[in-house]
Amino acid sequence: MTAAARLDPQPWMTAPASRAVFAALAAGGADARFVGGCVRDAWLGRPVKDIDIATHAPPDRVMALLTAAGLRAIPTGIAHGTVTALSDGQPYEITTLRRDVDSDGRHARVVFTDDWEEDAARRDLTMNALSCTADGVVHDPFGGLADLAAGRVRFVGDAMRRVTEDVLRLLRFFRFYAHYGRGAPDADALAACVALAPRLPTLSGERVRGELFRLLTTPDAAANSAAEVWRLMIDHGVMTHLLPSATRTHRLARLARLEHDLGIPADPTRRLAAVLDADRAESLRVAERLRLSNPERDRLAALTEPPVALPIHATEHQGTALRQALYRVGDAALYQDLVLLAATDAPGPLDLADPRAALAVAADLPTLRLPIAGRDLLALGVERGPALGALLKRVEAWWIAGDFQADRAACLDQARGFGAFEA
Numbered sequence: 001m002t003a004a005a006r007l008d009p010q011p012w013m014t015a016p017a018s019r020a021v022f023a024a025l026a027a028g029g030a031d032a033r034f035v036g037g038c039v040r041d042a043w044l045g046r047p048v049k050d051i052d053i054a055t056h057a058p059p060d061r062v063m064a065l066l067t068a069a070g071l072r073a074i075p076t077g078i079a080h081g082t083v084t085a086l087s088d089g090q091p092y093e094i095t096t097l098r099r100d101v102d103s104d105g106r107h108a109r110v111v112f113t114d115d116w117e118e119d120a121a122r123r124d125l126t127m128n129a130l131s132c133t134a135d136g137v138v139h140d141p142f143g144g145l146a147d148l149a150a151g152r153v154r155f156v157g158d159a160m161r162r163v164t165e166d167v168l169r170l171l172r173f174f175r176f177y178a179h180y181g182r183g184a185p186d187a188d189a190l191a192a193c194v195a196l197a198p199r200l201p202t203l204s205g206e207r208v209r210g211e212l213f214r215l216l217t218t219p220d221a222a223a224n225s226a227a228e229v230w231r232l233m234i235d236h237g238v239m240t241h242l243l244p245s246a247t248r249t250h251r252l253a254r255l256a257r258l259e260h261d262l263g264i265p266a267d268p269t270r271r272l273a274a275v276l277d278a279d280r281a282e283s284l285r286v287a288e289r290l291r292l293s294n295p296e297r298d299r300l301a302a303l304t305e306p307p308v309a310l311p312i313h314a315t316e317h318q319g320t321a322l323r324q325a326l327y328r329v330g331d332a333a334l335y336q337d338l339v340l341l342a343a344t345d346a347p348g349p350l351d352l353a354d355p356r357a358a359l360a361v362a363a364d365l366p367t368l369r370l371p372i373a374g375r376d377l378l379a380l381g382v383e384r385g386p387a388l389g390a391l392l393k394r395v396e397a398w399w400i401a402g403d404f405q406a407d408r409a410a411c412l413d414q415a416r417g418f419g420a421f422e423a
Contacts, residue, residue: 327365
Protein backbone atom coordinates (compact mmCIF):
# COMPACT_ATOMS: atom_id res chain seq x y z
CA MET A 1 0.00 0.00 0.00
CA THR A 2 1.42 3.39 -1.00
CA ALA A 3 1.66 5.87 1.86
CA ALA A 4 0.81 9.44 0.86
CA ALA A 5 1.91 12.81 2.17
CA ARG A 6 1.72 16.32 0.79
CA LEU A 7 4.46 18.54 -0.55
CA ASP A 8 3.98 22.29 -0.35
CA PRO A 9 3.74 23.85 -3.81
CA GLN A 10 7.16 24.46 -5.29
CA PRO A 11 8.01 27.09 -7.94
CA TRP A 12 9.23 24.41 -10.33
CA MET A 13 5.98 22.47 -9.85
CA THR A 14 3.67 25.41 -10.45
CA ALA A 15 5.70 27.07 -13.22
CA PRO A 16 3.78 27.54 -16.49
CA ALA A 17 6.31 25.31 -18.26
CA SER A 18 5.61 22.42 -15.88
CA ARG A 19 1.88 22.94 -16.05
CA ALA A 20 2.07 22.85 -19.85
CA VAL A 21 3.73 19.43 -19.81
CA PHE A 22 1.21 17.95 -17.39
CA ALA A 23 -1.67 19.48 -19.33
CA ALA A 24 -0.36 17.95 -22.56
CA LEU A 25 -0.26 14.49 -21.00
CA ALA A 26 -3.60 14.87 -19.24
CA ALA A 27 -5.27 15.90 -22.52
CA GLY A 28 -4.70 12.37 -23.75
CA GLY A 29 -5.72 10.72 -20.49
CA ALA A 30 -2.16 10.04 -19.37
CA ASP A 31 -1.57 9.97 -15.61
CA ALA A 32 1.73 11.65 -14.70
CA ARG A 33 3.78 12.40 -11.60
CA PHE A 34 7.08 14.02 -10.70
CA VAL A 35 9.53 11.30 -9.67
CA GLY A 36 12.93 10.72 -8.15
CA GLY A 37 15.44 13.38 -7.20
CA CYS A 38 13.23 16.42 -7.65
CA VAL A 39 10.72 15.04 -5.14
CA ARG A 40 13.42 13.90 -2.74
CA ASP A 41 15.29 17.20 -2.71
CA ALA A 42 12.16 19.34 -2.59
CA TRP A 43 10.99 17.40 0.47
CA LEU A 44 14.30 18.20 2.15
CA GLY A 45 14.20 21.84 1.09
CA ARG A 46 17.23 21.43 -1.16
CA PRO A 47 17.61 23.02 -4.60
CA VAL A 48 16.05 21.01 -7.42
CA LYS A 49 18.17 20.60 -10.52
CA ASP A 50 16.56 18.15 -12.94
CA ILE A 51 12.82 17.60 -13.23
CA ASP A 52 11.83 14.03 -14.08
CA ILE A 53 8.30 12.84 -14.79
CA ALA A 54 6.83 9.35 -15.08
CA THR A 55 3.65 8.35 -16.85
CA HIS A 56 1.79 5.17 -17.72
CA ALA A 57 1.49 6.30 -21.38
CA PRO A 58 3.87 4.51 -23.77
CA PRO A 59 6.66 6.65 -25.25
CA ASP A 60 5.16 6.96 -28.75
CA ARG A 61 1.93 8.20 -27.18
CA VAL A 62 3.93 10.69 -25.06
CA MET A 63 5.61 12.00 -28.23
CA ALA A 64 2.25 12.45 -29.92
CA LEU A 65 0.65 14.23 -26.95
CA LEU A 66 3.54 16.64 -26.53
CA THR A 67 3.61 17.45 -30.22
CA ALA A 68 -0.15 17.99 -30.30
CA ALA A 69 0.23 20.51 -27.46
CA GLY A 70 2.88 22.43 -29.37
CA LEU A 71 5.77 21.27 -27.20
CA ARG A 72 8.98 19.93 -28.63
CA ALA A 73 9.43 16.19 -28.03
CA ILE A 74 12.87 14.59 -28.32
CA PRO A 75 13.18 10.76 -28.37
CA THR A 76 16.27 10.76 -26.16
CA GLY A 77 15.84 7.15 -25.01
CA ILE A 78 12.61 6.06 -26.58
CA ALA A 79 13.61 2.39 -26.75
CA HIS A 80 13.83 2.43 -22.96
CA GLY A 81 10.74 4.57 -22.54
CA THR A 82 12.28 8.03 -22.17
CA VAL A 83 11.25 11.18 -24.01
CA THR A 84 12.52 14.69 -23.31
CA ALA A 85 9.98 17.49 -23.48
CA LEU A 86 11.09 21.08 -23.97
CA SER A 87 8.65 23.54 -22.47
CA ASP A 88 9.63 27.21 -22.47
CA GLY A 89 13.24 26.10 -22.87
CA GLN A 90 13.11 23.85 -19.79
CA PRO A 91 13.84 20.14 -20.33
CA TYR A 92 11.60 17.54 -18.70
CA GLU A 93 12.62 13.89 -18.91
CA ILE A 94 9.45 11.81 -19.20
CA THR A 95 9.73 8.04 -18.74
CA THR A 96 7.04 5.41 -19.13
CA LEU A 97 6.43 3.24 -16.06
CA ARG A 98 8.55 0.10 -16.27
CA ARG A 99 9.33 -3.15 -14.58
CA ASP A 100 12.53 -5.15 -14.92
CA VAL A 101 12.42 -8.51 -16.63
CA ASP A 102 16.07 -9.45 -16.15
CA SER A 103 19.50 -7.86 -15.76
CA ASP A 104 23.11 -8.73 -16.44
CA GLY A 105 24.42 -6.55 -13.60
CA ARG A 106 24.96 -3.58 -15.89
CA HIS A 107 21.79 -3.17 -17.94
CA ALA A 108 18.23 -4.26 -17.28
CA ARG A 109 15.70 -5.48 -19.82
CA VAL A 110 12.41 -3.77 -19.08
CA VAL A 111 8.80 -3.88 -20.17
CA PHE A 112 6.29 -1.08 -19.80
CA THR A 113 3.59 -1.19 -17.15
CA ASP A 114 0.76 0.94 -15.79
CA ASP A 115 1.48 0.04 -12.16
CA TRP A 116 3.10 2.88 -10.21
CA GLU A 117 4.26 0.67 -7.35
CA GLU A 118 5.78 -1.81 -9.77
CA ASP A 119 7.80 1.03 -11.30
CA ALA A 120 8.87 2.30 -7.88
CA ALA A 121 9.98 -1.21 -6.90
CA ARG A 122 12.67 -1.21 -9.61
CA ARG A 123 14.35 1.92 -8.26
CA ASP A 124 17.53 1.68 -6.23
CA LEU A 125 16.92 3.54 -2.95
CA THR A 126 13.75 4.19 -0.99
CA MET A 127 14.36 7.94 -1.12
CA ASN A 128 14.46 7.72 -4.92
CA ALA A 129 11.20 5.75 -5.14
CA LEU A 130 9.03 8.77 -4.27
CA SER A 131 6.54 10.23 -6.74
CA CYS A 132 4.44 13.38 -6.54
CA THR A 133 1.34 14.50 -8.39
CA ALA A 134 1.14 17.95 -9.94
CA ASP A 135 -0.92 19.15 -6.97
CA GLY A 136 1.62 17.97 -4.39
CA VAL A 137 0.45 14.53 -3.22
CA VAL A 138 3.58 12.47 -2.48
CA HIS A 139 3.36 8.71 -2.89
CA ASP A 140 5.84 6.77 -0.77
CA PRO A 141 5.52 3.00 -1.24
CA PHE A 142 8.73 1.96 0.54
CA GLY A 143 9.20 4.32 3.48
CA GLY A 144 11.45 6.78 1.70
CA LEU A 145 10.18 9.80 3.64
CA ALA A 146 10.96 8.16 6.97
CA ASP A 147 14.40 7.23 5.67
CA LEU A 148 15.01 10.82 4.58
CA ALA A 149 14.01 12.07 8.02
CA ALA A 150 16.34 9.58 9.70
CA GLY A 151 19.23 10.09 7.28
CA ARG A 152 18.99 6.41 6.42
CA VAL A 153 20.16 5.35 2.95
CA ARG A 154 18.40 2.06 2.24
CA PHE A 155 17.81 -0.05 -0.84
CA VAL A 156 14.30 -0.83 -2.02
CA GLY A 157 13.57 -4.41 -0.99
CA ASP A 158 16.46 -6.87 -0.85
CA ALA A 159 19.82 -5.08 -0.98
CA MET A 160 21.70 -7.97 -2.58
CA ARG A 161 19.13 -8.21 -5.34
CA ARG A 162 19.16 -4.46 -6.00
CA VAL A 163 22.95 -4.33 -6.36
CA THR A 164 23.12 -7.54 -8.37
CA GLU A 165 20.70 -6.00 -10.87
CA ASP A 166 23.05 -3.07 -11.46
CA VAL A 167 26.47 -2.96 -9.81
CA LEU A 168 26.59 0.81 -10.25
CA ARG A 169 24.10 0.97 -7.39
CA LEU A 170 26.97 -0.04 -5.13
CA LEU A 171 28.71 3.25 -5.84
CA ARG A 172 25.43 5.13 -5.74
CA PHE A 173 24.87 3.85 -2.20
CA PHE A 174 28.12 5.38 -0.99
CA ARG A 175 27.50 8.60 -2.90
CA PHE A 176 24.00 8.98 -1.46
CA TYR A 177 25.25 8.06 2.00
CA ALA A 178 27.71 10.94 1.75
CA HIS A 179 25.09 13.41 0.52
CA TYR A 180 22.06 12.30 2.58
CA GLY A 181 23.12 9.84 5.25
CA ARG A 182 23.51 10.30 8.98
CA GLY A 183 24.78 7.87 11.56
CA ALA A 184 26.02 4.38 10.77
CA PRO A 185 25.35 3.04 7.27
CA ASP A 186 22.49 0.61 6.76
CA ALA A 187 23.89 -2.82 7.65
CA ASP A 188 22.13 -4.76 4.88
CA ALA A 189 23.12 -2.21 2.24
CA LEU A 190 26.75 -2.15 3.35
CA ALA A 191 26.94 -5.95 3.46
CA ALA A 192 25.61 -6.20 -0.10
CA CYS A 193 28.08 -3.59 -1.34
CA VAL A 194 31.03 -5.38 0.27
CA ALA A 195 29.95 -8.76 -1.07
CA LEU A 196 29.51 -7.51 -4.64
CA ALA A 197 32.49 -5.14 -4.78
CA PRO A 198 34.54 -7.65 -6.85
CA ARG A 199 32.13 -6.94 -9.71
CA LEU A 200 33.06 -3.25 -9.89
CA PRO A 201 35.68 -3.78 -12.63
CA THR A 202 32.84 -4.76 -14.98
CA LEU A 203 31.47 -1.20 -14.94
CA SER A 204 32.41 1.27 -17.64
CA GLY A 205 34.83 4.02 -16.74
CA GLU A 206 32.30 6.72 -17.58
CA ARG A 207 29.75 5.36 -15.11
CA VAL A 208 32.36 4.97 -12.37
CA ARG A 209 33.71 8.46 -12.99
CA GLY A 210 30.26 10.01 -12.69
CA GLU A 211 29.60 8.46 -9.29
CA LEU A 212 33.08 9.00 -7.85
CA PHE A 213 33.21 12.63 -8.94
CA ARG A 214 29.84 13.26 -7.29
CA LEU A 215 31.09 11.57 -4.14
CA LEU A 216 34.32 13.55 -4.14
CA THR A 217 32.43 16.84 -4.31
CA THR A 218 30.08 16.09 -1.43
CA PRO A 219 28.86 19.45 -0.07
CA ASP A 220 30.38 20.76 3.13
CA ALA A 221 26.96 20.77 4.78
CA ALA A 222 26.58 17.01 4.41
CA ALA A 223 26.71 14.92 7.58
CA ASN A 224 29.34 12.64 6.06
CA SER A 225 32.34 14.13 4.34
CA ALA A 226 33.76 12.73 1.13
CA ALA A 227 36.88 11.68 3.03
CA GLU A 228 34.87 9.80 5.66
CA VAL A 229 32.88 7.87 3.08
CA TRP A 230 35.99 7.21 0.99
CA ARG A 231 37.66 5.81 4.13
CA LEU A 232 34.57 3.63 4.71
CA MET A 233 35.02 2.20 1.21
CA ILE A 234 38.71 1.56 1.85
CA ASP A 235 38.13 -0.05 5.25
CA HIS A 236 35.56 -2.45 3.80
CA GLY A 237 37.70 -3.43 0.82
CA VAL A 238 35.52 -1.76 -1.80
CA MET A 239 38.19 0.59 -3.11
CA THR A 240 40.56 -2.35 -3.63
CA HIS A 241 38.44 -3.34 -6.61
CA LEU A 242 38.15 0.19 -7.94
CA LEU A 243 41.11 2.51 -7.31
CA PRO A 244 43.56 0.71 -5.01
CA SER A 245 46.02 3.62 -5.07
CA ALA A 246 43.40 6.11 -3.80
CA THR A 247 44.21 5.78 -0.11
CA ARG A 248 45.27 9.24 1.12
CA THR A 249 41.99 10.23 2.74
CA HIS A 250 43.79 12.49 5.23
CA ARG A 251 44.83 14.73 2.33
CA LEU A 252 41.31 14.73 0.94
CA ALA A 253 39.93 15.83 4.31
CA ARG A 254 42.50 18.62 4.66
CA LEU A 255 41.92 19.82 1.11
CA ALA A 256 38.16 19.96 1.66
CA ARG A 257 38.65 22.05 4.80
CA LEU A 258 41.10 24.32 3.01
CA GLU A 259 38.74 24.86 0.08
CA HIS A 260 35.93 25.68 2.50
CA ASP A 261 38.05 28.12 4.51
CA LEU A 262 39.25 29.91 1.40
CA GLY A 263 35.91 29.90 -0.41
CA ILE A 264 37.29 27.88 -3.32
CA PRO A 265 34.77 25.57 -5.04
CA ALA A 266 35.36 21.84 -4.71
CA ASP A 267 36.87 20.34 -7.83
CA PRO A 268 36.70 16.55 -8.44
CA THR A 269 39.98 16.27 -10.35
CA ARG A 270 41.85 18.22 -7.68
CA ARG A 271 40.27 16.08 -4.96
CA LEU A 272 41.07 12.89 -6.85
CA ALA A 273 44.70 13.99 -7.07
CA ALA A 274 44.70 14.61 -3.32
CA VAL A 275 43.52 11.11 -2.48
CA LEU A 276 45.82 9.31 -4.92
CA ASP A 277 49.09 7.87 -3.67
CA ALA A 278 50.52 7.74 -7.15
CA ASP A 279 53.21 8.87 -9.55
CA ARG A 280 52.56 10.11 -13.06
CA ALA A 281 52.36 6.62 -14.55
CA GLU A 282 49.78 5.47 -12.01
CA SER A 283 47.76 8.65 -12.41
CA LEU A 284 47.59 7.98 -16.16
CA ARG A 285 46.29 4.47 -15.43
CA VAL A 286 43.62 5.96 -13.16
CA ALA A 287 42.70 8.46 -15.86
CA GLU A 288 42.29 5.63 -18.34
CA ARG A 289 40.16 3.60 -15.91
CA LEU A 290 37.85 6.57 -15.35
CA ARG A 291 37.88 7.58 -19.01
CA LEU A 292 38.89 11.12 -18.16
CA SER A 293 39.05 13.68 -20.94
CA ASN A 294 42.51 14.58 -22.23
CA PRO A 295 42.62 17.88 -20.29
CA GLU A 296 41.49 16.10 -17.10
CA ARG A 297 44.10 13.38 -17.65
CA ASP A 298 46.92 15.88 -18.15
CA ARG A 299 45.85 17.92 -15.15
CA LEU A 300 45.66 14.85 -12.91
CA ALA A 301 49.14 13.78 -13.99
CA ALA A 302 50.55 17.26 -13.31
CA LEU A 303 48.95 17.34 -9.86
CA THR A 304 50.22 13.93 -8.83
CA GLU A 305 53.75 14.62 -10.11
CA PRO A 306 54.16 18.44 -10.13
CA PRO A 307 56.21 19.96 -12.95
CA VAL A 308 57.96 22.34 -10.54
CA ALA A 309 59.03 22.38 -6.92
CA LEU A 310 57.26 24.95 -4.80
CA PRO A 311 59.28 26.80 -2.15
CA ILE A 312 59.60 24.90 1.11
CA HIS A 313 59.34 27.65 3.71
CA ALA A 314 57.90 31.13 3.88
CA THR A 315 60.92 33.43 3.74
CA GLU A 316 61.68 36.94 2.61
CA HIS A 317 62.43 35.50 -0.84
CA GLN A 318 59.28 33.41 -1.02
CA GLY A 319 57.46 35.77 -3.36
CA THR A 320 60.22 35.59 -5.94
CA ALA A 321 60.39 31.80 -5.74
CA LEU A 322 56.62 31.49 -6.05
CA ARG A 323 56.54 33.76 -9.09
CA GLN A 324 59.25 31.65 -10.66
CA ALA A 325 57.20 28.52 -9.99
CA LEU A 326 54.09 30.19 -11.42
CA TYR A 327 55.99 31.21 -14.56
CA ARG A 328 57.22 27.67 -15.14
CA VAL A 329 53.77 26.20 -14.58
CA GLY A 330 52.33 28.78 -16.98
CA ASP A 331 48.74 28.20 -15.88
CA ALA A 332 47.21 30.09 -12.96
CA ALA A 333 44.53 27.46 -12.27
CA LEU A 334 47.05 24.62 -12.22
CA TYR A 335 49.36 26.68 -10.01
CA GLN A 336 46.47 27.26 -7.57
CA ASP A 337 45.79 23.52 -7.45
CA LEU A 338 49.45 22.77 -6.77
CA VAL A 339 49.51 25.27 -3.90
CA LEU A 340 46.34 23.83 -2.38
CA LEU A 341 47.58 20.27 -2.61
CA ALA A 342 50.97 21.17 -1.21
CA ALA A 343 49.30 22.97 1.68
CA THR A 344 47.41 19.79 2.61
CA ASP A 345 50.62 17.91 3.38
CA ALA A 346 51.80 17.76 6.98
CA PRO A 347 54.65 18.31 6.81
CA GLY A 348 54.83 19.09 3.13
CA PRO A 349 56.74 20.89 0.40
CA LEU A 350 54.87 24.11 1.13
CA ASP A 351 55.06 24.85 4.84
CA LEU A 352 52.34 27.47 5.05
CA ALA A 353 49.75 27.74 7.81
CA ASP A 354 47.72 29.91 5.45
CA PRO A 355 48.43 29.65 1.69
CA ARG A 356 46.65 32.89 0.82
CA ALA A 357 49.89 34.68 0.04
CA ALA A 358 51.01 31.88 -2.27
CA LEU A 359 47.62 31.78 -3.97
CA ALA A 360 47.64 35.54 -4.49
CA VAL A 361 50.77 35.23 -6.62
CA ALA A 362 48.64 33.59 -9.34
CA ALA A 363 47.31 37.05 -10.16
CA ASP A 364 50.80 37.98 -11.39
CA LEU A 365 50.72 35.53 -14.31
CA PRO A 366 49.52 38.06 -16.96
CA THR A 367 52.57 40.23 -16.16
CA LEU A 368 55.03 37.35 -16.41
CA ARG A 369 55.70 37.55 -20.10
CA LEU A 370 59.21 37.93 -21.46
CA PRO A 371 59.22 41.43 -23.01
CA ILE A 372 61.19 40.36 -26.08
CA ALA A 373 60.91 37.60 -28.65
CA GLY A 374 63.06 36.07 -31.37
CA ARG A 375 62.04 38.72 -33.90
CA ASP A 376 63.51 41.40 -31.64
CA LEU A 377 66.88 39.65 -31.68
CA LEU A 378 66.68 39.27 -35.46
CA ALA A 379 66.17 43.02 -35.67
CA LEU A 380 69.36 43.45 -33.67
CA GLY A 381 71.28 41.40 -36.22
CA VAL A 382 71.26 37.92 -34.70
CA GLU A 383 71.19 35.27 -37.39
CA ARG A 384 68.53 32.61 -37.44
CA GLY A 385 69.57 29.32 -35.97
CA PRO A 386 70.66 27.78 -32.66
CA ALA A 387 72.46 30.95 -31.55
CA LEU A 388 69.23 32.95 -31.61
CA GLY A 389 67.40 30.44 -29.37
CA ALA A 390 70.35 30.18 -27.02
CA LEU A 391 70.58 33.95 -26.63
CA LEU A 392 66.86 34.25 -25.97
CA LYS A 393 67.12 31.62 -23.25
CA ARG A 394 70.05 33.48 -21.63
CA VAL A 395 68.05 36.70 -21.57
CA GLU A 396 65.04 34.86 -20.17
CA ALA A 397 67.13 33.31 -17.39
CA TRP A 398 68.52 36.76 -16.51
CA TRP A 399 65.02 38.25 -16.55
CA ILE A 400 63.67 35.49 -14.27
CA ALA A 401 66.60 35.87 -11.86
CA GLY A 402 65.73 39.55 -11.60
CA ASP A 403 62.20 38.67 -10.45
CA PHE A 404 60.69 39.55 -13.85
CA GLN A 405 61.28 43.27 -13.29
CA ALA A 406 63.29 44.16 -16.42
CA ASP A 407 61.33 45.84 -19.20
CA ARG A 408 61.78 45.51 -22.95
CA ALA A 409 64.59 48.07 -23.20
CA ALA A 410 66.53 46.47 -20.36
CA CYS A 411 66.15 43.01 -21.90
CA LEU A 412 67.43 44.28 -25.27
CA ASP A 413 70.39 45.96 -23.57
CA GLN A 414 71.17 42.71 -21.78
CA ALA A 415 71.00 40.81 -25.07
CA ARG A 416 73.55 43.21 -26.54
CA GLY A 417 75.69 42.83 -23.43
CA PHE A 418 75.91 39.07 -23.80
CA GLY A 419 77.97 39.73 -26.95
CA ALA A 420 76.64 36.86 -28.99
CA PHE A 421 76.57 38.94 -32.17
CA GLU A 422 77.81 42.13 -33.77
CA ALA A 423 75.27 44.92 -33.94
